[in-house]
Amino acid sequence: MANLQNERTKKLIYLGFRDLLTKESFSKITINEIADEAMIHRSTFYTHFNDKYDLLNQYLNSQRTDSNFKMDDFFDHPFTTVATINNQELLPLLSLQSNDTDFRTGFFQFIIDTVMADQSDKTDLDRFFFIGRIKAINLWIEKTHQPYNPFVDYHYLDQVFKTGKK
Template identity: 30%
Template sequence: MSESMITKQAIASGFKQLMKEKTFDKITILDITKTCGLNRQTFYYHFQDKYELLNWIFYNEVILVLTKDLSLDTWPDNLFHMLTVMKENDTFYRNAINHSFQEEFRNYLLTISEELFCSIIDHIKVNYSMPEEDQKFLSRFLSYGVVDSIVYWVKEGMVRSPLELKKHIVSIVNECKMYATKHPTTLL
């Protein structure tokens, strides 16, 4: 691992520790650098501000986990792994989503999930023709449902286990897939 990556992870770790004690809005760059034993110049060498740091954490801990080797076969396991990472860092993610970064996080997940659902729909529409407009609508509909379920799960304190939430989401997506294959002309 590069020295730059080690430093970024140290900064992220210090920031996550602070997020257990303070809300995002109350944390300063000075707080972060004191916590990880670095100076402000080092922080600014790696991140423009705390928003970019938060974005980097989300990307590396959530988005990369969700998208790693993403396919129709792997998405449920990737979803479970992502939810597990979030649950293991529950205070951080609750604080981040409740106090600062909900829309950015949500938009990240919406983009990825919409692409995934387009792929799933492409796979199931082999037996019939679905207009592209309907495919986009269905993908967007499923994406908003899944992503908002995840955001709600975080906001409500992650009471359900990652496995329970994954099973619930996968079940609903599978039911929608079965409905779409049985009723291709009644999607809208």
């Protein structure tokens, strides 16, 4: 019974968190707001999550788990694969939050965790090179003020990922 109650509470937190992400940037969202939106006590939040970054990571992971996500597709075209994770629910949130540095940091950590947890025959070196290429593209966009949004221009960025050319 306690397990079912924990799942229900997490779902309420996810729903409240998702609603908040449609209204304000991730960096401005507080734990108190998340707890209020989920109709729980602040201490209940900390029973399930370490902080809002942990919540973001677990929420994204739940969306990935509920989708048709395939690691092979992810390694072949990562930006498109991410964009299609639970497309109807997640993609609008990713687009809204794409300019928030804290959100991008949390999202990149989700990417790292997903790649490192992969159980395929990829070597650690393959995984780190993959992560490096994703990070390099994001840094290129950010530092050179490229007009690309990883959550909107995913087809183009997959071409950059494959070829290393603009």
